[in-house]
Amino acid sequence: MTSTSTHHTPDRxxxxxxxxxxxxxxxxxxxxxxxxxxxxxxxxxxxxASTVVTMTAMGAVARCRSCDHVLITVVRAGDRSWVGLAGxxxxxx
Numbered sequence: 001m002t003s004t005s006t007h008h009t010p011d012r013x014x015x016x017x018x019x020x021x022x023x024x025x026x027x028x029x030x031x032x033x034x035x036x037x038x039x040x041x042x043x044x045x046x047x048x049a050s051t052v053v054t055m056t057a058m059g060a061v062a063r064c065r066s067c068d069h070v071l072i073t074v075v076r077a078g079d080r081s082w083v084g085l086a087g088x089x090x091x092x093x
Contacts (some may be wrong), residue, residue: 017051020060023074027081030093038089041069048072048091 021033033049044066051062051071062072064087071087085091 013054015053015055017047017049017053017062019053019055020048020051020062020072020074023055023060023076024072024083027074027076027083032091032093036092037071038091039064039067039069039071040087040089042067043089 018033021031024030024032033047035048036045037048037051038045041064044064046065048062050065052065052068053060053062058077059073059075059081061070063070069087071085073082073084075082075084
């Protein structure tokens with residue numbers, strides 16, 4: 001069986017949402033791994049720690065484990081960071 005998903009490439013292994021916790025803590029000053037988010041794609045409600053995360057030198061992308069929808073993006077450049085939460089319908093902290 002072959003996968004049609006293109007975001008899991010050999011140079012970017014999929015991690016769980018805990019891999020994103022440190023990045024979000026550094027950027028936002030809060031640990032969101034225990035927070036729950038509602039996916040804007042399939043409306044699944046799950047812990048941020050349960051997301052599927054890919055990390056690169058530029059930042060991270062967290063996707064819904066249920067439907068692969070992009071939930072959170074973090075881009076880092078020097079001492080600046082950009083956090084996108086557009087894929088979340090809601091975030092419960």
